[in-house]
Amino acid sequence: MPLTCAERCANFEERRDKALELFANKGFGQVSMRELASHLGLTAGSLYHHFPSKQHLLFDLIEELFEELLATLAPPAKGRSPAQRLSAVIGAHWALHAERPLQFRLAERDLCCLSDAQQARIAALRCDYETGLLRLIAPEAALPAASLAATAHVIASLLNSLPGWLQQSPLPQAQRLTLMESMLLGAIERSLPSGRISSAA
Known part of the structure:
Protein backbone atom coordinates (compact mmCIF):
# COMPACT_ATOMS: atom_id res chain seq x y z
CA MET A 1 0.00 0.00 0.00
CA PRO A 52 17.39 18.77 -4.24
CA SER A 53 21.01 18.91 -3.05
CA LYS A 54 23.18 18.49 0.02
CA GLN A 55 23.65 22.28 0.17
CA HIS A 56 19.90 22.87 -0.10
CA LEU A 57 19.40 20.59 2.91
CA LEU A 58 22.01 22.50 4.95
CA PHE A 59 20.33 25.79 4.04
CA ASP A 60 16.94 24.43 5.08
CA LEU A 61 18.30 23.42 8.51
CA ILE A 62 19.99 26.77 9.18
CA GLU A 63 17.07 28.82 7.84
CA GLU A 64 14.71 26.92 10.13
CA LEU A 65 16.87 27.78 13.16
CA PHE A 66 16.80 31.51 12.42
CA GLU A 67 13.05 31.41 11.87
CA GLU A 68 12.75 29.76 15.29
CA LEU A 69 15.00 32.46 16.80
CA LEU A 70 12.72 35.13 15.35
CA ALA A 71 9.77 33.33 16.93
CA THR A 72 11.38 33.71 20.39
CA LEU A 73 10.80 37.47 20.02
CA ALA A 74 7.03 37.19 20.03
CA PRO A 75 5.39 40.35 21.43
CA PRO A 76 5.53 40.18 25.25
CA ALA A 77 2.52 40.44 27.49
CA LYS A 78 1.50 44.01 28.23
CA GLY A 79 2.96 45.57 31.34
CA ARG A 80 6.20 43.59 31.32
CA SER A 81 9.34 45.50 32.23
CA PRO A 82 12.47 45.31 30.03
CA ALA A 83 14.07 43.01 32.63
CA GLN A 84 11.07 40.68 32.54
CA ARG A 85 11.17 40.69 28.74
CA LEU A 86 14.88 39.82 28.87
CA SER A 87 14.18 36.93 31.25
CA ALA A 88 11.49 35.60 28.91
CA VAL A 89 13.82 35.85 25.90
CA ILE A 90 16.61 34.06 27.80
CA GLY A 91 14.22 31.27 28.80
CA ALA A 92 13.04 30.85 25.21
CA HIS A 93 16.61 30.74 23.88
CA TRP A 94 17.65 28.28 26.57
CA ALA A 95 14.80 25.95 25.62
CA LEU A 96 15.53 26.30 21.89
CA HIS A 97 19.21 25.52 22.42
CA ALA A 98 18.30 22.41 24.43
CA GLU A 99 15.92 21.32 21.65
CA ARG A 100 18.17 22.10 18.66
CA PRO A 101 21.85 22.00 19.73
CA LEU A 102 22.98 20.44 16.45
CA GLN A 103 21.39 23.20 14.37
CA PHE A 104 23.17 25.83 16.44
CA ARG A 105 26.43 23.98 15.75
CA LEU A 106 25.73 23.94 12.01
CA ALA A 107 24.80 27.62 11.92
CA GLU A 108 28.01 28.58 13.69
CA ARG A 109 30.39 26.28 11.80
CA ASP A 110 29.00 25.55 8.33
CA LEU A 111 27.23 28.74 7.26
CA CYS A 112 30.19 29.44 4.94
CA CYS A 113 29.31 26.30 2.93
CA LEU A 114 26.11 27.90 1.62
CA SER A 115 25.86 29.72 -1.71
CA ASP A 116 26.09 33.51 -1.80
CA ALA A 117 22.32 33.79 -2.27
CA GLN A 118 21.64 31.42 0.63
CA GLN A 119 24.08 33.27 2.88
CA ALA A 120 22.38 36.54 1.96
CA ARG A 121 19.02 35.09 3.00
CA ILE A 122 20.43 33.95 6.36
CA ALA A 123 22.11 37.34 6.85
CA ALA A 124 18.76 39.07 6.29
CA LEU A 125 17.06 36.76 8.80
CA ARG A 126 19.84 37.38 11.32
CA CYS A 127 19.55 41.15 10.82
CA ASP A 128 15.78 40.99 11.44
CA TYR A 129 16.41 38.87 14.52
CA GLU A 130 19.09 41.16 15.98
CA THR A 131 17.04 44.29 15.30
CA GLY A 132 13.96 42.76 16.91
CA LEU A 133 15.96 41.51 19.88
CA LEU A 134 17.39 44.93 20.67
CA ARG A 135 14.00 46.61 20.18
CA LEU A 136 12.49 44.14 22.63
CA ILE A 137 15.04 44.23 25.45
CA ALA A 138 16.46 47.77 25.14
CA PRO A 139 13.91 49.89 23.27
CA GLU A 140 15.42 53.20 24.42
CA ALA A 141 19.03 52.40 23.51
CA ALA A 142 20.79 55.37 21.91
CA LEU A 143 23.81 54.83 19.66
CA PRO A 144 24.75 55.65 16.05
CA ALA A 145 23.24 53.11 13.67
CA ALA A 146 26.49 51.26 12.94
CA SER A 147 27.38 50.96 16.63
CA LEU A 148 23.86 49.86 17.48
CA ALA A 149 23.99 47.13 14.83
CA ALA A 150 27.38 45.91 16.08
CA THR A 151 26.13 45.85 19.68
CA ALA A 152 23.01 43.94 18.68
CA HIS A 153 25.19 41.40 16.88
CA VAL A 154 27.37 40.86 19.97
CA ILE A 155 24.38 40.53 22.33
CA ALA A 156 22.69 38.06 19.97
CA SER A 157 25.93 36.05 19.74
CA LEU A 158 26.15 35.89 23.53
CA LEU A 159 22.51 34.91 23.81
CA ASN A 160 23.02 32.06 21.37
CA SER A 161 26.39 30.86 22.71
CA LEU A 162 25.91 31.05 26.48
CA PRO A 163 23.35 28.20 26.73
CA GLY A 164 25.78 25.80 25.08
CA TRP A 165 28.58 26.81 27.45
CA LEU A 166 26.47 26.88 30.59
CA GLN A 167 24.60 23.65 29.94
CA GLN A 168 27.91 21.88 30.59
CA SER A 169 28.17 23.46 34.05
CA PRO A 170 27.45 21.39 37.19
CA LEU A 171 25.39 24.28 38.59
CA PRO A 172 21.62 23.75 38.92
CA GLN A 173 19.69 25.08 35.94
CA ALA A 174 18.18 27.99 37.89
CA GLN A 175 21.68 29.22 38.80
CA ARG A 176 22.87 28.81 35.21
CA LEU A 177 19.97 30.89 33.95
CA THR A 178 20.64 33.54 36.60
CA LEU A 179 24.31 33.66 35.58
CA MET A 180 23.36 33.99 31.93
CA GLU A 181 20.97 36.83 32.74
CA SER A 182 23.64 38.64 34.78
CA MET A 183 26.14 38.39 31.92
CA LEU A 184 23.66 39.74 29.40
CA LEU A 185 22.49 42.52 31.71
CA GLY A 186 26.08 43.61 32.18
CA ALA A 187 26.74 43.61 28.44
CA ILE A 188 23.59 45.60 27.70
CA GLU A 189 23.99 48.16 30.46
CA ARG A 190 27.68 48.81 29.73
CA SER A 191 27.23 48.98 25.96
CA LEU A 192 23.99 50.86 25.43
CA PRO A 193 23.47 54.42 26.66
CA SER A 194 19.87 54.84 27.80
CA GLY A 195 19.51 51.08 27.59
CA ARG A 196 19.70 50.26 31.27
CA ILE A 197 17.57 47.36 32.47
CA SER A 198 16.64 47.05 36.11
CA SER A 199 16.68 43.62 37.68
CA ALA A 200 13.41 41.75 37.35
CA ALA A 201 11.17 41.77 40.39
Whole structure:
Protein backbone atom coordinates (compact mmCIF):
# COMPACT_ATOMS: atom_id res chain seq x y z
CA MET A 1 0.00 0.00 0.00
CA PRO A 2 1.23 3.53 -0.75
CA LEU A 3 2.30 5.60 2.23
CA THR A 4 -0.14 8.10 3.66
CA CYS A 5 0.73 11.80 3.71
CA ALA A 6 1.43 11.58 7.45
CA GLU A 7 3.77 8.62 6.91
CA ARG A 8 5.63 10.40 4.11
CA CYS A 9 6.06 13.49 6.29
CA ALA A 10 7.30 11.38 9.19
CA ASN A 11 9.83 9.64 6.91
CA PHE A 12 11.02 12.98 5.56
CA GLU A 13 11.50 14.41 9.05
CA GLU A 14 13.31 11.27 10.21
CA ARG A 15 15.73 11.44 7.27
CA ARG A 16 16.22 15.15 7.79
CA ASP A 17 17.09 14.58 11.45
CA LYS A 18 19.58 11.87 10.48
CA ALA A 19 21.19 14.20 7.96
CA LEU A 20 21.42 16.93 10.60
CA GLU A 21 23.16 14.54 12.98
CA LEU A 22 25.64 13.46 10.31
CA PHE A 23 26.45 17.03 9.23
CA ALA A 24 26.85 18.20 12.83
CA ASN A 25 29.09 15.33 13.88
CA LYS A 26 31.34 15.10 10.81
CA GLY A 27 31.16 18.58 9.31
CA PHE A 28 29.16 19.41 6.19
CA GLY A 29 32.20 19.51 3.94
CA GLN A 30 33.31 16.05 5.05
CA VAL A 31 30.06 14.32 4.05
CA SER A 32 29.75 13.08 0.47
CA MET A 33 26.43 12.57 -1.27
CA ARG A 34 27.11 8.83 -1.34
CA GLU A 35 27.75 8.76 2.42
CA LEU A 36 24.66 10.88 3.07
CA ALA A 37 22.49 8.56 0.98
CA SER A 38 23.85 5.49 2.79
CA HIS A 39 23.27 7.12 6.18
CA LEU A 40 19.66 7.82 5.22
CA GLY A 41 19.04 4.34 3.86
CA LEU A 42 18.70 5.55 0.27
CA THR A 43 20.57 5.00 -2.98
CA ALA A 44 22.62 7.93 -4.26
CA GLY A 45 20.23 8.23 -7.22
CA SER A 46 17.05 8.28 -5.13
CA LEU A 47 18.47 10.86 -2.71
CA TYR A 48 17.71 13.64 -5.19
CA HIS A 49 14.01 12.71 -5.12
CA HIS A 50 13.98 13.59 -1.41
CA PHE A 51 16.42 16.54 -1.25
CA PRO A 52 17.39 18.77 -4.24
CA SER A 53 21.01 18.91 -3.05
CA LYS A 54 23.18 18.49 0.02
CA GLN A 55 23.65 22.28 0.17
CA HIS A 56 19.90 22.87 -0.10
CA LEU A 57 19.40 20.59 2.91
CA LEU A 58 22.01 22.50 4.95
CA PHE A 59 20.33 25.79 4.04
CA ASP A 60 16.94 24.43 5.08
CA LEU A 61 18.30 23.42 8.51
CA ILE A 62 19.99 26.77 9.18
CA GLU A 63 17.07 28.82 7.84
CA GLU A 64 14.71 26.92 10.13
CA LEU A 65 16.87 27.78 13.16
CA PHE A 66 16.80 31.51 12.42
CA GLU A 67 13.05 31.41 11.87
CA GLU A 68 12.75 29.76 15.29
CA LEU A 69 15.00 32.46 16.80
CA LEU A 70 12.72 35.13 15.35
CA ALA A 71 9.77 33.33 16.93
CA THR A 72 11.38 33.71 20.39
CA LEU A 73 10.80 37.47 20.02
CA ALA A 74 7.03 37.19 20.03
CA PRO A 75 5.39 40.35 21.43
CA PRO A 76 5.53 40.18 25.25
CA ALA A 77 2.52 40.44 27.49
CA LYS A 78 1.50 44.01 28.23
CA GLY A 79 2.96 45.57 31.34
CA ARG A 80 6.20 43.59 31.32
CA SER A 81 9.34 45.50 32.23
CA PRO A 82 12.47 45.31 30.03
CA ALA A 83 14.07 43.01 32.63
CA GLN A 84 11.07 40.68 32.54
CA ARG A 85 11.17 40.69 28.74
CA LEU A 86 14.88 39.82 28.87
CA SER A 87 14.18 36.93 31.25
CA ALA A 88 11.49 35.60 28.91
CA VAL A 89 13.82 35.85 25.90
CA ILE A 90 16.61 34.06 27.80
CA GLY A 91 14.22 31.27 28.80
CA ALA A 92 13.04 30.85 25.21
CA HIS A 93 16.61 30.74 23.88
CA TRP A 94 17.65 28.28 26.57
CA ALA A 95 14.80 25.95 25.62
CA LEU A 96 15.53 26.30 21.89
CA HIS A 97 19.21 25.52 22.42
CA ALA A 98 18.30 22.41 24.43
CA GLU A 99 15.92 21.32 21.65
CA ARG A 100 18.17 22.10 18.66
CA PRO A 101 21.85 22.00 19.73
CA LEU A 102 22.98 20.44 16.45
CA GLN A 103 21.39 23.20 14.37
CA PHE A 104 23.17 25.83 16.44
CA ARG A 105 26.43 23.98 15.75
CA LEU A 106 25.73 23.94 12.01
CA ALA A 107 24.80 27.62 11.92
CA GLU A 108 28.01 28.58 13.69
CA ARG A 109 30.39 26.28 11.80
CA ASP A 110 29.00 25.55 8.33
CA LEU A 111 27.23 28.74 7.26
CA CYS A 112 30.19 29.44 4.94
CA CYS A 113 29.31 26.30 2.93
CA LEU A 114 26.11 27.90 1.62
CA SER A 115 25.86 29.72 -1.71
CA ASP A 116 26.09 33.51 -1.80
CA ALA A 117 22.32 33.79 -2.27
CA GLN A 118 21.64 31.42 0.63
CA GLN A 119 24.08 33.27 2.88
CA ALA A 120 22.38 36.54 1.96
CA ARG A 121 19.02 35.09 3.00
CA ILE A 122 20.43 33.95 6.36
CA ALA A 123 22.11 37.34 6.85
CA ALA A 124 18.76 39.07 6.29
CA LEU A 125 17.06 36.76 8.80
CA ARG A 126 19.84 37.38 11.32
CA CYS A 127 19.55 41.15 10.82
CA ASP A 128 15.78 40.99 11.44
CA TYR A 129 16.41 38.87 14.52
CA GLU A 130 19.09 41.16 15.98
CA THR A 131 17.04 44.29 15.30
CA GLY A 132 13.96 42.76 16.91
CA LEU A 133 15.96 41.51 19.88
CA LEU A 134 17.39 44.93 20.67
CA ARG A 135 14.00 46.61 20.18
CA LEU A 136 12.49 44.14 22.63
CA ILE A 137 15.04 44.23 25.45
CA ALA A 138 16.46 47.77 25.14
CA PRO A 139 13.91 49.89 23.27
CA GLU A 140 15.42 53.20 24.42
CA ALA A 141 19.03 52.40 23.51
CA ALA A 142 20.79 55.37 21.91
CA LEU A 143 23.81 54.83 19.66
CA PRO A 144 24.75 55.65 16.05
CA ALA A 145 23.24 53.11 13.67
CA ALA A 146 26.49 51.26 12.94
CA SER A 147 27.38 50.96 16.63
CA LEU A 148 23.86 49.86 17.48
CA ALA A 149 23.99 47.13 14.83
CA ALA A 150 27.38 45.91 16.08
CA THR A 151 26.13 45.85 19.68
CA ALA A 152 23.01 43.94 18.68
CA HIS A 153 25.19 41.40 16.88
CA VAL A 154 27.37 40.86 19.97
CA ILE A 155 24.38 40.53 22.33
CA ALA A 156 22.69 38.06 19.97
CA SER A 157 25.93 36.05 19.74
CA LEU A 158 26.15 35.89 23.53
CA LEU A 159 22.51 34.91 23.81
CA ASN A 160 23.02 32.06 21.37
CA SER A 161 26.39 30.86 22.71
CA LEU A 162 25.91 31.05 26.48
CA PRO A 163 23.35 28.20 26.73
CA GLY A 164 25.78 25.80 25.08
CA TRP A 165 28.58 26.81 27.45
CA LEU A 166 26.47 26.88 30.59
CA GLN A 167 24.60 23.65 29.94
CA GLN A 168 27.91 21.88 30.59
CA SER A 169 28.17 23.46 34.05
CA PRO A 170 27.45 21.39 37.19
CA LEU A 171 25.39 24.28 38.59
CA PRO A 172 21.62 23.75 38.92
CA GLN A 173 19.69 25.08 35.94
CA ALA A 174 18.18 27.99 37.89
CA GLN A 175 21.68 29.22 38.80
CA ARG A 176 22.87 28.81 35.21
CA LEU A 177 19.97 30.89 33.95
CA THR A 178 20.64 33.54 36.60
CA LEU A 179 24.31 33.66 35.58
CA MET A 180 23.36 33.99 31.93
CA GLU A 181 20.97 36.83 32.74
CA SER A 182 23.64 38.64 34.78
CA MET A 183 26.14 38.39 31.92
CA LEU A 184 23.66 39.74 29.40
CA LEU A 185 22.49 42.52 31.71
CA GLY A 186 26.08 43.61 32.18
CA ALA A 187 26.74 43.61 28.44
CA ILE A 188 23.59 45.60 27.70
CA GLU A 189 23.99 48.16 30.46
CA ARG A 190 27.68 48.81 29.73
CA SER A 191 27.23 48.98 25.96
CA LEU A 192 23.99 50.86 25.43
CA PRO A 193 23.47 54.42 26.66
CA SER A 194 19.87 54.84 27.80
CA GLY A 195 19.51 51.08 27.59
CA ARG A 196 19.70 50.26 31.27
CA ILE A 197 17.57 47.36 32.47
CA SER A 198 16.64 47.05 36.11
CA SER A 199 16.68 43.62 37.68
CA ALA A 200 13.41 41.75 37.35
CA ALA A 201 11.17 41.77 40.39
